[in-house]
Amino acid sequence: MPVYSQQVMDHFMNPRNVGEIENPDGIGEEGNPVCGDMMTFYIKVKDNRLEDVKFKTFGCGAAIAVSSMVSEMAKGKTLEEALKITPKIVAEELGGLPKNKFHCSNLGAQALTRAIKDYLGKKKAGGDK
Amino acid sequence: MPVYSQQVMDHFMNPRNVGEIENPDGIGEEGNPVCGDMMTFYIKVKDNRLEDVKFKTFGCGAAIAVSSMVSEMAKGKTLEEALKITPKIVAEELGGLPKNKFHCSNLGAQALTRAIKDYLGKKKAGGDK
Amino acid sequence: MGDSTITKVYLDNAATTPLLPEVLEAMLPYFGEAFGNPSCLHDWGDRAREAIDAARDQVAQLIGAAPEEIMFTGSGTESNNLAIKGLALAQQNKGKHVVTSAIEHFSVLHSARTLEKWGFELTEVPVDRYGVVDPEDVRRSIRKDTVLVSVMHANSEVGTIEPIAEIARVTREKGVVFHTDAVATAGTIPVDVRELGVDSLSLAGNQFYGPKGVGALWVRKGVRLIPLLDGGVQEGGRRAGTENVPGIVGLGKAAELAARHMVTRIEHVNHLRDRLLIELPARVERMVVTGHTEHRLPGNASFCVEFIEGESVLMMLNSRGIAVTSGSACTSKALKASHVLLAMGLPHELAQGSILFSVGIANTDEEIDYVVDAMPSIVDRLRQMSPLYSKFTRTSKGGKHAGL
């Protein structure tokens, strides 16, 4: 499908890290079904690193590919590194996205960020306790 | 040429009565080169009949065919009969004309009428003399 | 079930249909030695002019019109633009109010929006949950200054056929010009402009096995229209530009074939369509039919699949060689849910899961087997990825599903 790059097609047809994590350290949700795309990211953190990243996505081909790519890029990274995953980098790693699909790459990075912040918030709350 | 009927094509390709009459009894001119069509009719009258009719025409295919048809229809008719040749009858005899060529059939009948009136006027003038 | 040799199934005939070989055959001479310009006064011009005159007769025949009332255009979209803008502008000193339905094709809706920019007012009459316009709603929407009503004959996205003759009774009573967009119906189901009672009707060749790049607009004799394309005097001065002669010839031939084979075509595609309408929801839970059950375009099998999004279904189907459309994706490429489904009252998330199978005359029972077999695992796979589906399974699985 020339609208989408080979990388997008690969991540769409064989998405990495689909699923949920039981008792995740952080959860991040972005988008909503009304606008057509919704992503939930689950993370497991160990020694400040993303030991595991999983996602579930409702959305178009790009949304699924972006989620998959973000999860793959994030896995194994430190939290600081993972927070530096920008929509632009995600789109580049996917070999580009059609203009009207840019917002999907925003959502992916945002959902991951939310999950990390969720973790950091909980940790802080836990530390404070 | 389906824009023109077979009759029009015949009269255009083989126009009858082209030419001038030396010392005509009447001359009628209609139209002008600015508007694209101009016809001159020459008549010879004997015993109130059109013994001879000739024309010269500058104009489109329809104008030439109309002139030819009018000349043929008029020849041998009495003046009264010839004055009854209307544009409509000319167009009918030609198997119809395209809408934007109707004015050509007007011109033909008018030029003939003018030639007859020219003759009648001269005769009157001559008779008065 | 499922013939293992099948690798490609085209079920997107609502987007465009394949050209019939007979139609191409009819067109070929006009790409060859009969290449003349119909406006020209010589043998080449004559041959081209005769060809488009013959095509005009064929199209007129298809819709019960007089040939001189038919104009050829470059697309269904152009026909609709010409009708909406041309009919409204021609009457603007009578009034500046136009009425459309809420589920018109964008070529009608956006033309009406352009009229709004030019100072017109626009009323969009609603539809019910099957996509049907109520003629009484049209009646209520008509004002003293209403100059044009436009309601489509059928909506290709959900297949619903509108009560055009009933609406025409209202517009005639009110003395308002009535245009109908018959792009989805002309050449597919019987269309007779006198029986429908409309004043203007648009159609497109590529919807019934004719060529792309050619459409037609019928306007009842005596109804005034301001041209969209100014220039030469082609098409009676109402649509300038050198005529697409081969395209017009193809449209004519397609019209002739459509008229001749309409009954058998309808039977064929409705048989396959009915299989999809019945077998898919039987195999896929929470896959619901959209549109009207009875007043429905032949070949149209439109659904919404809960918890997943249409484009991803479409892409998965494509990976199995199956071509379909999601919502109005093909014409809008927009990310928004179809305006048609929303106007029918479907919730956004359900509308996102729209998927349209449109059957054509070339499709077979084996192909339908293949599709019915492919669909459940695709839906399943996408639902396994969907956070909406996990929420649904976590909560009462037997609960009421959203919408419809």
Place this chain on the structure above:
Amino acid sequence: MGDSTITKVYLDNAATTPLLPEVLEAMLPYFGEAFGNPSCLHDWGDRAREAIDAARDQVAQLIGAAPEEIMFTGSGTESNNLAIKGLALAQQNKGKHVVTSAIEHFSVLHSARTLEKWGFELTEVPVDRYGVVDPEDVRRSIRKDTVLVSVMHANSEVGTIEPIAEIARVTREKGVVFHTDAVATAGTIPVDVRELGVDSLSLAGNQFYGPKGVGALWVRKGVRLIPLLDGGVQEGGRRAGTENVPGIVGLGKAAELAARHMVTRIEHVNHLRDRLLIELPARVERMVVTGHTEHRLPGNASFCVEFIEGESVLMMLNSRGIAVTSGSACTSKALKASHVLLAMGLPHELAQGSILFSVGIANTDEEIDYVVDAMPSIVDRLRQMSPLYSKFTRTSKGGKHAGL
């Protein structure tokens, strides 16, 4: 001289050109299995989309443009309507004055007249007796509220090529958008939008051995344009409607071939054209060349024949199998003398006798022999019928002829 086996000679390439077999070849797959709708997200859609993208590259290449600046339309007429109306409307709060030349094609002139109805003012700059626009006249016509200048690249009726680059220098200096109608030049002579310095340029496939029913409009990136056809988001939202895929592919192929063979084509048609320009007036008294001698379209041999009317010459030539055009007869079918010739200062009666031979790449020396042989007797025959000619012969035969 004159090959007796010749029975048909097409010398009306200005009206439309025959389709090249290679072009039809390129189009055929898109009438066949590659019939998809380019907007659709499946393999059929992809194949069609790739095809129009490739054609966009080919057309861009022909005129030195960026592919994304090219829009496909349904004709040269549509391109001109879109440009004139679309560029003017997009700037109407900057000003409501447009400038064209007096010899534009009706698709430009009548679009400008429509703008007048919408409250714009129009200035038509004159031409000299060769049909040339003076860039200084354009400069003088530009006012504070001028938003668009449109001057054609060449006039196909008399062949005159306009000083577009010079005019563009003026419009750029004044900051006014400049459109040029290159329907008669693109694909025929070198056209480079950057060298010309224009902001918008229209072209049509059937002028250079491509298909009918397809044109293109180039608009410089960043220049705003209001669409003419509202609807889907095809062509970047600037021209809605399902694309004429085979037509677009054909236009692309024709553009590629035109670019590749331009030099040899020009040599060929100019050789034959020059024979007509020299031999016809040598054989037919008072047959005068119209248009510019140097800045002239290849293949264009335009004349006025005194004392007779063009259509009758055309019909006589047609009876001998020779296809030509008189004035703008082909596009206007009007009875009026060509507005182009009148703008060049020719008297009406002379303008009535206009006759255009337009040579194409398929014409041969033998055909020119045949035409040169046929012409004197035809003119003679019609002059024998002409009252103007008898007046002329009766008065001083050696006198000055009218006009020129």
